[in-house]
Amino acid sequence: MSAYHLDHLEYLETEAIHIMREVAAEFERPALLFSGGKDSICLLRLAEKAFRPSEIPMPFLNVDTGHHFPELNEFRDRRAKELNGKLIVRKVEDAIKAGIAVPTPGEISRNKLQIPTLLNAIEEFQFDCAIGGARRDEEKARAKERFFSFRDGFGQWDPKNQRPEIWNLYNARVNMGENMRVFPLSNWTEMDVWEYIRKEKLEVPNIYFSHERECVLRHGQWLPVTDLLPPKEKERVETKIVRVRTIGDIISTGMVESPANSHDDIIAEIAAARVTERGSRADDKASEAAMEDRKKEGYF
Amino acid sequence: MTPSPSLISDLPSTAHHPVEILRFNTCGSVDDGKSTLIGRLLYDSKSIMEDQMEALERSADITGGGEINLANLTDGLRSEREQGITIDVAYRYFATPRRKFIIADTPGHVQYTRNMVTGASTANLSIVLVDARHGVIEQSRRHTYISALLGIPHIIIAVNKMDLVDWSEERFLEIRDQFESFLPRLDVLHDVKFIPISALNGDNVVTTSDKTPWYQGPNLLGHLETVHIASDWNLNNFRLPVQWVNRPENPRDESLHDFRGISGQIAGGIVKKGDHVLVLPSGYKATVKDIWTYGGSIDEAFCPQSVTIQLEEDIDISRGDIVVGIDDLPGVESDLRARVCWMNQKPLTKGRKYFLKQGTQTVQAMVTAIDSKVNFENLKMEPEPAELAVNDIGEVKIKTARSIVYDAYQTNRLTGSFILIEQGTNQTVAAGMLQPPNAAFNPEFTDYTI
Numbered sequence: 028m029s030a031y032h033l034d035h036l037e038y039l040e041t042e043a044i045h046i047m048r049e050v051a052a053e054f055e056r057p058a059l060l061f062s063g064g065k066d067s068i069c070l071l072r073l074a075e076k077a078f079r080p081s082e083i084p085m086p087f088l089n090v091d092t093g094h095h096f097p098e099l100n101e102f103r104d105r106r107a108k109e110l111n112g113k114l115i116v117r118k119v120e121d122a123i124k125a126g127i128a129v130p131t132p133g134e135i136s137r138n139k140l141q142i143p144t145l146l147n148a149i150e151e152f153q154f155d156c157a158i159g160g161a162r163r164d165e166e167k168a169r170a171k172e173r174f175f176s177f178r179d180g181f182g183q184w185d186p187k188n189q190r191p192e193i194w195n196l197y198n199a200r201v202n203m204g205e206n207m208r209v210f211p212l213s214n215w216t217e218m219d220v221w222e223y224i225r226k227e228k229l230e231v232p233n234i235y236f237s238h239e240r241e242c243v244l245r246h247g248q249w250l251p252v253t254d255l256l257p258p259k260e261k262e263r264v265e266t267k268i269v270r271v272r273t274i275g276d277i278i279s280t281g282m283v284e285s286p287a288n289s290h291d292d293i294i295a296e297i298a299a300a301r302v303t304e305r306g307s308r309a310d311d312k313a314s315e316a317a318m319e320d321r322k323k324e325g326y327f
Numbered sequence: 328m329t330p331s332p333s334l335i336s337d338l339p340s341t342a343h344h345p346v347e348i349l350r351f352n353t354c355g356s357v358d359d360g361k362s363t364l365i366g367r368l369l370y371d372s373k374s375i376m377e378d379q380m381e382a383l384e385r386s387a388d389i390t391g392g393g394e395i396n397l398a399n400l401t402d403g404l405r406s407e408r409e410q411g412i413t414i415d416v417a418y419r420y421f422a423t424p425r426r427k428f429i430i431a432d433t434p435g436h437v438q439y440t441r442n443m444v445t446g447a448s449t450a451n452l453s454i455v456l457v458d459a460r461h462g463v464i465e466q467s468r469r470h471t472y473i474s475a476l477l478g479i480p481h482i483i484i485a486v487n488k489m490d491l492v493d494w495s496e497e498r499f500l501e502i503r504d505q506f507e508s509f510l511p512r513l514d515v516l517h518d519v520k521f522i523p524i525s526a527l528n529g530d531n532v533v534t535t536s537d538k539t540p541w542y543q544g545p546n547l548l549g550h551l552e553t554v555h556i557a558s559d560w561n562l563n564n565f566r567l568p569v570q571w572v573n574r575p576e577n578p579r580d581e582s583l584h585d586f587r588g589i590s591g592q593i594a595g596g597i598v599k600k601g602d603h604v605l606v607l608p609s610g611y612k613a614t615v616k617d618i619w620t621y622g623g624s625i626d627e628a629f630c631p632q633s634v635t636i637q638l639e640e641d642i643d644i645s646r647g648d649i650v651v652g653i654d655d656l657p658g659v660e661s662d663l664r665a666r667v668c669w670m671n672q673k674p675l676t677k678g679r680k681y682f683l684k685q686g687t688q689t690v691q692a693m694v695t696a697i698d699s700k701v702n703f704e705n706l707k708m709e710p711e712p713a714e715l716a717v718n719d720i721g722e723v724k725i726k727t728a729r730s731i732v733y734d735a736y737q738t739n740r741l742t743g744s745f746i747l748i749e750q751g752t753n754q755t756v757a758a759g760m761l762q763p764p765n766a767a768f769n770p771e772f773t774d775y776t777i
Binding site for chain 1: 619
């Protein structure tokens with residue numbers, strides 16, 4: 028761009044850095060949700076840009092459903108260490124044992140159980156703010172989110188009663204027990220995230236790139252075969268050349284057949300894609316308002 | 328309706344070349360076709376994916392009698408789909424090879440004006456939709472007024488549903504005249520473009536329609552792709568509201584022992600290494616030693632970049648202070664005049680205390696007088712109203728507990744704006760635009776000329 032003009036990635040970056048610094052300045056005990064997924068990888072780079080040469084002034088928090096891709100957890104732990112960050116992991120398994128999260132009989136997915144586990148972690152550490160990597164282009168309930176999303180004492184989102192957000196003036200005030208979810212990547216699209224990863228040469232877990240994997244075809248999606256998801260009778264296990272486009276739990280993340288092996292390949296693939304990123308997530312397909320309902324209960 | 332096949336041949340760019348972002352908002356009253364227009368832009372720019380289309384078709388079969396409703400793309404909340412209305416600001420994203428776009432879809436209901444202010448505050452451009460059959464109504468005046476008040480640099484008046492008035496040029500000109508009769512009464516509208524469209528059928532939205540041979544201007548998307556936005560930010564007067572003081576604790580790197588950075592997003596102008604600056608409100612003068620970024624030291628930076636600067640002098644500085652250039656100083660005052668849009672169900676009455684957040688500073692403030700209120704029927708200011716109700720816009724006087732550093736909103740949207748926060752509930756209750764300061768800051772020391 029011209030000498031005094033930002034291109035789209037520079038604009039999105041300065042907006043996000045501004046938000047990160049507002050969080051550091053306005054909250055007593057913020058945390059940064061870091062899963063090792065591509066969006067939170069961008070968050071970490073933005074945090075470095077916002078706070079270096081100081082240490083990143085907040086711990087990283089991850090809710091482990093116990094159904095994570097092992098590659099993701101390995102990357103999460105290593106990256107946190109490299110950045111000299113404090114990583115807090117809270118497990119759905121433990122929340123179930125403690126009676127904090129109660130599984131629905133017959134339901135295998137741990138997706139909903141993340142909610143009480145996250146809320147309990149927020150309470151345990153008295154976090155008044157959690158930064159997340161959610162984007163508005165992901166899902167239509169998320170399209171209605173604010174940068175600073177207020178949550179009441181029960182962690183609930185009230186979409187009809189959101190604080191108006193004007194200019195770059197964020198109202199960060201919360202009372203005791205309430206908290207804020209802050210989404211610096213609100214205005215980023217999937218394409219922006221990958222372009223940023225390419226520009227910043229950010230490492231991502233290798234499952235984002237093409238690899239061989241044993242899968243079964245279920246409900247029109249190639250799901251990875253694991254101990255958690257053994258093939259059913261009559262299902263045929265096939266070795267496919269696949270990658271993940273979005274990472275959810277290993278039992279519900281559809282693998283995309285893809286030869287994409289580099290950032291450039293992935294960006295070209297997204298440009299030509301005819302389905303959305305979350306089209307391969309079973310958790311969002313439950314109903315038209317699946318995300319809205321989860322968010323109202325405290326999901327991020 | 329079933330959308331017709333797209334006519335745009337290029338897919339969104341993979342952006343090896345830099346692309347800039349244009350932010351716009353859409354406003355109009357209920358049924359003016361805002362959501363349909365956005366659906367059309369998304370559909371024709373191939374930003375609607377197959378699974379979204381399937382979801383639309385599913386809901387069409389279930390609730391729409393088989394008719395696909397593009398509005399369901401943006402109306403994301405259950406109660407919105409049930410009532411067929413837009414409740415809250417929705418943000419949508421699409422790209423063409425020339426630009427990336429962020430749309431704020433803002434509802435048209437009278438009671439939701441606050442959402443329009445929200446969506447418009449960050450916009451480069453506003454699209455005001457008018458139904459060709461109804462022409463200018465109170466909502467049209469209100470939306471245009473708010474766009475002007477918020478200082479949005481570019482406006483498109485999209486005269487929609489032209490198909491329902493037989494593509495009549497006469498009707499189009501009539502509506503343009505209706506607008507032009509009140510546009511001069513608005514403060515700052517430089518760039519207003521009228522475009523006749525049919526959002527439902529796509530005429531003049533992404534392609535130029537053969538039904539309007541009398542219209543010579545660009546189609547809507549063509550205008551969005553080419554309108555000049557490079558000078559929408561203030562690049563004249565350097566302003567850096569201090570967000571966060573960056574002092575590494577126990578740094579492993581020896582050279583960082585004395586690092587003392589001032590982090591913030593530049594809210595105006597350009598700063599260069601070696602520049603003389605003032606720190607306000609204290610009035611200390613200083614020299615820029617370094618502009619530090621993650622990628623290394625840079626020689627200059629500009630609005631709206633986020634940077635960390637170091638000063639030569641070791642002076643007391645903290646969040647809420649502003650570092651400014653020594654020309655064109657801002658006001659440093661505690662008696663303020665402002666226009667506010669009231670956003671809370673509880674009306675504003677004078678004498679109540681709020682938190683006022685402007686830049687990176689938050690101070691206690693009291694509204695001491697409500698001087699006038701806009702009447703949207705005739706766009707005149709009514710003097711001395713008893714209160715400002717939700718969605719009212721008026722001129723007020725405010726007294727702050729300590730002086731704030733600010734510019735007129737007309738000069739700088741970032742240093743001239745504020746929000747009011749109700750104490751106790753922490754609700755954001757007003758958006759405010761500051762009138763010019765009574766006087767620019769006057770430094771007391773004599774060796775001020777450097």
